[in-house]
Amino acid sequence: MLILLQLAWLGWLLAFPAALDSDDALNFAHGVTRFSVLEFSPHFPGYPAFIWLARLINLAVDDPARAVQWASLLGSSLLAPLAALLAVKLWQRPSLLAPVWLLVLALPLTPTLALSGLSDGPALAAWLGTLLALQQRRITLAGLLLGLLLALRPSYFVLALLPLWLGMAQKGTRVRFVFPIALVGLISLLFVWQADGWAYFSEGRRFTDGHFTLWGNTAAAHGDRLLSWARTFNDQLTPLWPLAVGALLVLPLWQRSKNHPAALPPLWTLYWLALLLWTLFGQNPDNPRHLAPITLLGIVLLAGWLPRCGEKLATVTGLLLLGATFTLPRPPAMMQAAKLAEKACPALVTQWGVRLLRETTTLPVTDGWYQGDAALALSQGACRLSRRPITASEMPTAVDQHWFAPRFAAEPGLWLAIPDPPARQN
Incomplete structure (x- = not known):
């Protein structure tokens, strides 16, 4: 039953148009x-x-954009079974x-990750x-x-803390644990070195x-x-x-007071707290x-509280929520907004997907990070793309705003503000 639901979930996501919706995804495709x-x-x-995984997939699909999306989909499809097996163990x-x-x-x-x-x-998936x-x-x-976890996403080094501790605590097997880590690390270092040399560290x-x-x-x-x-x-939880x-x-205290037969050591709670602090102070809200690491680990740890x-x-409840998750396949909000902008706008100002829009549309795109350039473009009749509604003080000439809904609740939606025609002529 679970396997059939997993396959149905995978087939549903494969029905979505293959489209990049962020600069980071475009960077991976390059x-x-x-x-x-x-x-x-x-x-x-x-x-x-x-990159290795996407290149391997690209041998079959010959489309870098589709290759990176399928690489994400492949890894994300393993999250549910791995989390469930970890909770059981x-x-x-x-x-x-x-x-x-x-x-x-x-x-x-x-599905957002996928x-x-x-x-x-x-x-x-490598972490779980x-x-x-x-x-x-x-x-x-x-x-x-x-x-592989560290080579897939080095910024997840905080996630490696508990696995490193548990692996090094296994006396007599430390060499078998450390050797593959060092081997993958050396191969990764050689890979980035052959491309950029010492400049890699300066860029870092x-x-x-x-x-x-x-x-x-x-x-x-x-x-x-x-x-x-x-x-x-x-919004998410x-x-x-x-x-x-x-x-x-309070999980460790409750387990001790009840003499829980499968009580986890407090180290797991401290580990979750470390991930929480890293997320709050080191990531962009x-x-x-x-939120994915602390959410997945939180579900696994709280599963032990679930009464039989x-x-x-x-x-x-999971089946009902899964049914509510399924939506009709459609392009991401970024692609929907870009399609309308090409028809209705002479130029565009945005802070989201600047490189992607420059490469996938014919519009002149100004990076909203540079306020002087953005103000000049807006004064000449450019439209504005944002993750929130545009206020009159930000764009006095805006007469029409279009909302592009995200595919899933964990994705951002976008607003496109279009100025009136006289403002464009000025």
């Missing part, structure tokens, strides 16, 4: 044909294992397989696979998967500084972004998310996909 972080193909840190309860599988499959984050054309899905392999004492496989320093201080929009540099995270949590966070914090009498109810 990296399939020519890898260089200096040319943002892709951007730092390069994600070598994801951790809690020693085979009856958790169906509810956890269905809940992960029904998350709006899961069609993003980004490395999040495959990296998360590493934790599962460690629970099964398959040390060499765990080391290989951990190495520049990009990291920019992420935390300029364009990254993280709470590490902008404290008010923590409030944005609260809104993101509310319902306003009841503080209850789940509180439950995760405008992208809900950054509630497992069937959780399974039915």
